[in-house]
Amino acid sequence: MVAIAANAGKVARFTRPPMDSPTSSPTASVAVSGRDTAHVAAQRRAGFLYGLIGVAAFSLTLPATRVAVATMDPMFVALGRAVVAAVLAAIVLIATRSAWPRRDELARLAAVAAGVVIGFPLFSAYALQHVPAAHGAVVIGLLPLATALTGAWLAHERPSKRFWVSAVLGSAVVVGFALWQGGGAPQPADALLVLAVIAAAIGYAVGGKLARHMGGWQVICWALVLSAPFLALPTYLSVDARLLTAPPAAWVAFAYVSVVSMFLGFFAWYRGLALGGIAIVGQVQLLQPFMTIFASALLLSEHIDAATLIAAALVIVSIAITRKS
Numbered sequence: 001m002v003a004i005a006a007n008a009g010k011v012a013r014f015t016r017p018p019m020d021s022p023t024s025s026p027t028a029s030v031a032v033s034g035r036d037t038a039h040v041a042a043q044r045r046a047g048f049l050y051g052l053i054g055v056a057a058f059s060l061t062l063p064a065t066r067v068a069v070a071t072m073d074p075m076f077v078a079l080g081r082a083v084v085a086a087v088l089a090a091i092v093l094i095a096t097r098s099a100w101p102r103r104d105e106l107a108r109l110a111a112v113a114a115g116v117v118i119g120f121p122l123f124s125a126y127a128l129q130h131v132p133a134a135h136g137a138v139v140i141g142l143l144p145l146a147t148a149l150t151g152a153w154l155a156h157e158r159p160s161k162r163f164w165v166s167a168v169l170g171s172a173v174v175v176g177f178a179l180w181q182g183g184g185a186p187q188p189a190d191a192l193l194v195l196a197v198i199a200a201a202i203g204y205a206v207g208g209k210l211a212r213h214m215g216g217w218q219v220i221c222w223a224l225v226l227s228a229p230f231l232a233l234p235t236y237l238s239v240d241a242r243l244l245t246a247p248p249a250a251w252v253a254f255a256y257v258s259v260v261s262m263f264l265g266f267f268a269w270y271r272g273l274a275l276g277g278i279a280i281v282g283q284v285q286l287l288q289p290f291m292t293i294f295a296s297a298l299l300l301s302e303h304i305d306a307a308t309l310i311a312a313a314l315v316i317v318s319i320a321i322t323r324k325s
Contacts, residue, residue: 047276048323050216051284054269059291061261062124062133062140067253069129071246075238077254078125079231082117084258086228089221101214101222108210112219113227115203121262123196130189137289139193141174144285146201151278154202155209159279163322167279170286170318177311178289204282207266208273216270220263283322286315 068077092098101109128136145167151157159167211219272281290312297304 044276044280044323047272047274047281048284050268050272051276051281052272052287054265054267054272055284055288056291057260057265057268058285059288059295061257062128062136063292064253064256064261065121065125066128066133066136068250068257069125071250072242072254073238073240074125074129075122076235076240076243077257078121079118079235079238081121081254081258081262082224083228083231083235084255085263086224086231088259088263089224090228092217093221093225098218098221105210105214105222106226108206109219109223109226112203112207112210113223115199115201116207116220116266117203117223117227117262118231119199120196120203121257123192123199127189127192127196131187131193135178135187136193137292138175138178139190139197141178141286141289142171143197143200144174144283145171146197147204147282147285148279150201150205151208151282154205155278157277157279159322163279166318166321167283170283170315170322173311173314173318174286174289177307180307204269204273205278207270208278208281211270211274216272216274217267219270220266224263280322283319286319287312290315 065077124136124140148159148164148167152159207216207219207223214222272284275281290308293304293308
């Protein structure tokens with residue numbers, strides 16, 4: 001992992017274009033030169049692949065968080081995972097001798113940190129103390145659409161009308177499926193889940209745009225390292241006696257959200273957003289609840305019913321339409 005990051009770091013350090021350059025997005029590249037059409041198509045395919053890898057990594061985040069907060073302080077789970085990931089990020093940055101971010105990049109890294117390092121983990125951890133993961137999936141199912149809207153706002157992407165129709169329908173399928181699976185009636189904790197969606201959408205859009213210049217792995221590494229000094233004390237204060245009695249399953253869940261959800265998953269996710277476009281690749285998140293179900297079937301031998309397969313097929317069609325928009 002460090003070796004791959006090192007090679008990417010050498011390229012990023014010497015070839016990083018200015019912020020907001022006309023060639024900073026796949027869409028802009030098409031406008032600059034029609035000769036690059038094949039190259040942009042290849043970029044989009046690669047973006048979708050990286051996006052799928054990222055979503056696969058994120059697919060167990062809600063269930064793992066639910067397991068961890070059952071016996072651990074939600075503050076420790078939400079912020080402690082970022083501290084663990086920040087240590088790993090610092091090791092990668094030191095090993096690759098990465099250049100310090102420019103001044104204009106620091107503000108955007110702060111937005112990424114506020115959204116995906118602090119906001120989403122904190123709001124979702126507290127919400128999942130009061131609602132099951134299946135219920136959380138109802139609100140989180142709106143994240144792909146929120147990401148597209150934020151990408152259009154902050155990254156100035158302009159998807160077609162067909163994209164928006166397909167994106168709305170895909171989100172409706174996911175939310176409807178989650179409700180059918182037992183998401184339940186609205187709960188007070190839904191307000192926290194909405195805040196989690198907003199935080200993640202902003203962090204994804206800002207980070208995806210920044211990744212076009214820095215590289216996805218550098219975006220999450222610097223966001224983690226820069227936020228660590230502000231997280232260390234709250235994490236320390238959240239340590240209590242419950243950690244001593246937490247079962248192994250809770251520690252495995254905490255390790256997963258620290259190393260995979262908070263760190264490695266973002267390497268692929270931000271690269272996918274940078275290559276394929278924030279709005280379009282963001283729709284891959286619609287597959288996340290189904291990946292969670294399929295993983296449960298594989299690991300826990302749980303049954304997959306026909307409704308799940310039909311809903312997953314509809315989502316795949318929706319994503320295919322948005323990809324061609």
